[in-house]
Amino acid sequence: MSINLVPMPNEFHTDYKLFFRRNILESITVEYDSEYSAEEYSIVIDDKGAAVKCSTKAGENCAHQTLRQLEFGYSGNIPYLTIHDKPAFSHRGFLIDCCRHFFTVEELKKMIDAAALFKFNKFHWHLTEDQGWRMEIKKYPLLTEKGSQRPYSNFGRYYDSKPYGGFYTQEEMKDIVEYCRKKSIDVIPEIEIPGHSSACLHAYPHLSCTGKEVPVRTHAGIFKDILCAGKEEVYEFLFNVIDEMTAIFPGEYIHIGGDEAPKDRWKECPHCNRKMRELGLENYEQLQGYMLNRIYDHLQKKGKQAITWNESLRGGNLEKGIIVQNWMEKNDECTIRASQGGKIIVSDFFHYYVNYPLGMTPLKKTYMYEPIPSELHENMRKNIIGVETPVWTEFIDNFEDMSKMCFPRMAAVAETGWTNRDKKDYVDFKHRLTYVIRMVEEMGLKYPDVSQWDPRFLQSAKQVIKFAYNMYNKETVKALRK
Ligand code: ACM
Numbered sequence: 081m082s083i084n085l086v087p088m089p090n091e092f093h094t095d096y097k098l099f100f101r102r103n104i105l106e107s108i109t110v111e112y113d114s115e116y117s118a119e120e121y122s123i124v125i126d127d128k129g130a131a132v133k134c135s136t137k138a139g140e141n142c143a144h145q146t147l148r149q150l151e152f153g154y155s156g157n158i159p160y161l162t163i164h165d166k167p168a169f170s171h172r173g174f175l176i177d178c179c180r181h182f183f184t185v186e187e188l189k190k191m192i193d194a195a196a197l198f199k200f201n202k203f204h205w206h207l208t209e210d211q212g213w214r215m216e217i218k219k220y221p222l223l224t225e226k227g228s229q230r231p232y233s234n235f236g237r238y239y240d241s242k243p244y245g246g247f248y249t250q251e252e253m254k255d256i257v258e259y260c261r262k263k264s265i266d267v268i269p270e271i272e273i274p275g276h277s278s279a280c281l282h283a284y285p286h287l288s289c290t291g292k293e294v295p296v297r298t299h300a301g302i303f304k305d306i307l308c309a310g311k312e313e314v315y316e317f318l319f320n321v322i323d324e325m326t327a328i329f330p331g332e333y334i335h336i337g338g339d340e341a342p343k344d345r346w347k348e349c350p351h352c353n354r355k356m357r358e359l360g361l362e363n364y365e366q367l368q369g370y371m372l373n374r375i376y377d378h379l380q381k382k383g384k385q386a387i388t389w390n391e392s393l394r395g396g397n398l399e400k401g402i403i404v405q406n407w408m409e410k411n412d413e414c415t416i417r418a419s420q421g422g423k424i425i426v427s428d429f430f431h432y433y434v435n436y437p438l439g440m441t442p443l444k445k446t447y448m449y450e451p452i453p454s455e456l457h458e459n460m461r462k463n464i465i466g467v468e469t470p471v472w473t474e475f476i477d478n479f480e481d482m483s484k485m486c487f488p489r490m491a492a493v494a495e496t497g498w499t500n501r502d503k504k505d506y507v508d509f510k511h512r513l514t515y516v517i518r519m520v521e522e523m524g525l526k527y528p529d530v531s532q533w534d535p536r537f538l539q540s541a542k543q544v545i546k547f548a549y550n551m552y553n554k555e556t557v558k559a560l561r562k
């Protein structure tokens with residue numbers, strides 16, 4: 081028995097015999113019941129309308145999204161039904177990279193509306209990068225004055241000779257936080273430490289190891305100039321930036337980066353090497369662990385949790401309380417972390433990165449991915465706290481293209497995040513989604529036709545070749561060679 085809802089509720093019954101024939105959204109009663117957990121809700125639909133039970137605003141919002149989908153799909157003919165529902169995972173996130181390309185507050189709100197429809201509850205906002213710093217910090221005005229601007233953009237096919245820039249004022253970020261709060265979505269802002277920080281170093285070169293001029297980058301890549309881990313002024317800077325961030329973002333989490341940070345500059349740096357000696361650290365990965373632990377410590381004093389990307393585990397000294405986001409683990413480092421009690425968010429590159437074409441990551445591949453490693457002991461499975469799907473925007477320069485990459489795959493991650501594994505069924509999901517996804521079009525988003533969701537082999541091969549071809553132009557190839 082199925083019904084056109086995404087994600088599929090965990091307990092659901094209808095016999096499709098009797099129908100509610102008015103607008104269900106105008107006939108809702110809500111009763112708060114403290115027996116329910118945070119996002120848990122129940123709905124009974126009968127001749128009186130929809131009777132909702134929950135214990136929090138988040139539960140009420142989840143019920144509301146279910147009712148919106150029912151009104152959209154069955155308007156005037158909603159079967160009498162009962163639903164009792166709660167999520168499989170507490171963390172159900174989507175990440176938007178607003179640095180490689182910038183999206184307006186109004187565009188982000190459309191994405192947030194669509195994410196809320198599928199019961200996502202975390203918006204991971206990627207705000208600092210090599211190609212642009214996008215977050216206003218009043219104490220350090222050059223971060224946005226200089227760091228939010230690049231002279232041109234050279235992302236392969238997306239070559240654009242015009243200067244490119246943009247940032248969010250503190251008022252705009254607070255507006256997004258409030259918009260999300262009403263939908264029970266926490267905003268997780270990300271500041272990249274120590275790598276992916278060219279734009280920051282362009283604004284304040286003394287924060288790098290060499291102190292030399294660093295450009296805001298114009299092309300994709302991993303860059304060697306990173307924040308110095310040896311200079312105390314870098315920590316002072318980061319603490320000050322984080323203090324402003326915590327005043328804007330009231331949520332529990334701040335993401336502090338930690339991915340793709342080459343150690344070339346640190347190896348040559350007297351400050352970094354002195355810090356290593358003083359602390360008795362054995363290698364530069366441990367120095368990264370030390371650096372992020374200090375930021376974590378500062379966040380803890382403010383009652384906040386830290387999240388880092390999985391590379392930060394490599395020194396073996398990352399504080400146990402830091403949540404690790406697994407995008408591409410090595411040597412089962414995240415599974416081992418979870419088996420020792422560490423909390424993990426799953427964002428697997430090959431399954432959950434929706435910035436790659438459907439020919440590489442088709443809908444079925446995203447849907448079928450099981451975020452809990454089979455080798456993880458049953459008692460430790462609770463340490464996989466959830467799933468998150470990123471859209472990175474090196475090769476996406478406008479909102480319409482972004483929404484076409486996000487949908488339908490975001491809905492697949494949403495269902496994995498919400499619906500218990502034994503209730504998931506791909507064929508049924510795809511069928512349900514063909515109805516529900518029309519709602520995102522009404523919200524001003526675009527998605528590809530259902531015939532493209534799981535491309536055949538030849539179509540896939542063509543898409544992958546085209547994507548790879550479009551990543552490069554003469555100048556990017558030259559930069560890569562260098
Ligand atoms: C990442 O994709 N470097 C997190």
Ligand code: ZN
Nearest residue numbers: 289308349352
């Ligand atoms: Zn240094």
